[in-house]
Amino acid sequence: MQTASSLSVLIRQLRLESAGVLSVELERDDGAALPAYEAGAHVDVHLPGAGTRSYSLVGAPGAFATYHLGIKCEADGRGGSRWFHESARVGDRLEISPPKNDFRLAEEAPHSVFIAGGIGITPLLSMIGRLASLGRSWELHFAARDRRSMPFEAHLEQHAATGSGRVVKHFSAEGQGRPDIQAIVGSAAADAHLYCCGPTGMIDAFVEAARHRSPDTVHYERFASAEAPATEGGFTLQLARDGRCFDVPPGKSILDVLLEAGVDVPYSCMQGVCGSCRLSVIEGQPDHRDGYLSDNERAANDALIPCCSGSLSPRLVVDL
Ligand code: FES
Structure with a gap:
């Protein structure tokens, strides 16, 4: 999947870093410099047939010709790490997002x-x-x-x-x-x-x-939310921009319902930790189950992580 802001990269090197952990080095396919990033940043990697996954950039920050990722093989995962460990080859082309940072370093700390x-x-x-x-x-x-x-x-x-x-x-x-x-x-x-x-x-x-x-x-x-996802359903999700309404049934997340309806919502981890799927809430009371929003953001009641959170009110209106 390529988007206007995505970067096309090649796998330059694959190396076994430690037991079960692969070190992956990426470089731009056109030889240009990759964007600089801050400490704690990650990139979203679009994997062939395995969706999108977020991986931390492990090198010291700065402008670099290459990005380094560290990927542990998760046998019970959703397939992203297995793709790297079992299928990836040097020279494979991937699309990645520009660096993002939700886990910042307070570098002025004593x-x-x-x-x-x-x-x-x-x-x-x-x-x-x-x-x-x-x-x-x-x-x-x-x-x-x-x-x-x-x-x-x-x-x-x-x-x-x-x-x-x-x-x-x-x-x-x-x-x-x-x-x-x-x-x-x-x-x-x-x-x-x-x-x-x-x-x-x-x-x-x-x-x-x-x-x-x-x-x-x-x-x-966190790698996963500490709380179980809200899949109790039983509420109506309304899209504020075009007014469409969807019943969210038991067993499905809000994100499941949106994707099944063909609504274009970004997502990555599907576990409530990366924040890629964050939506703004216009009306209603979210049932927060994620590991991404801070206590203050939860209390503000104006944001929702739809891959794992639900609704405490019968109707939830989101900015879509
Ligand atoms: S997709 Fe990562 S928090 Fe929802």
């Missing part, structure tokens, strides 16, 4: 604390690279099963070698246990900024440990 689990390191890598290049203080607590399954260890060691930060590794299969998230968060200075990305249980523990901190200093990115 100290930054990162907590990562497994492939959750990918959005944090560019942040750590940026801080290392600026000489700003950081620490990373990285949990993985064992050293073989720790992706991008060499990159992290390079960043630590600048002297700006340190990496604390926790290999559960080697008897080092898991990071004590309560203790890590509890010992962070009030003006430090804290970041977490990893499995749901890790992020839940992080959010709980950080609940007394200023929300501005707490940042996390």
Whole structure:
């Protein structure tokens, strides 16, 4: 799928980064420079026959000839990672979005604390690279099963070698246990900024440990929403621009109903975490189940993530 803003790229290199994780290098097919991006950014990748998936850019930010992605093979996933691991070849052409960023680095912070689990390191890598290049203080607590399954260890060691930060590794299969998230968060200075990305249980523990901190200093990115999707149905969805109405039945999400009706809505993760499908709400009360909107955005009642959220009111009017 090519859109006016998409970039046509070629797979320049595929390399096994660690057990089950592929490092993918992309370059423009016309040899031009790729757009610069900020730490924490991702791109949406349109995959042949597997829809669109979002992947973090793992290189340190800046203008580059290539983008690097880190992709873990998810055997039970929706097929995007399997396409890369089983079908992708060097030289394959792909369409990607320009870089987007919903997970920003507060690079002016006096100290930054990162907590990562497994492939959750990918959005944090560019942040750590940026801080290392600026000489700003950081620490990373990285949990993985064992050293073989720790992706991008060499990159992290390079960043630590600048002297700006340190990496604390926790290999559960080697008897080092898991990071004590309560203790890590509890010992962070009030003006430090804290970041977490990893499995749901890790992020839940992080959010709980950080609940007394200023929300501005707490940042996390989920791979899946902590809440079950709203598929109870039983309400009417109305499109404000042309007035069309759709009954949302039990078992379907709002996004399912829109796509089946041929309404053009962007989407990517289908799990309530990337924000690609975000809609503006004109009228009604959304039943928020996503892991993307902030508490303030939920309270404002004017936005909806239709791949997983529903409606508490009998009618929901969206800006489509
Ligand atoms: S498609 Fe990712 S949040 Fe809906």
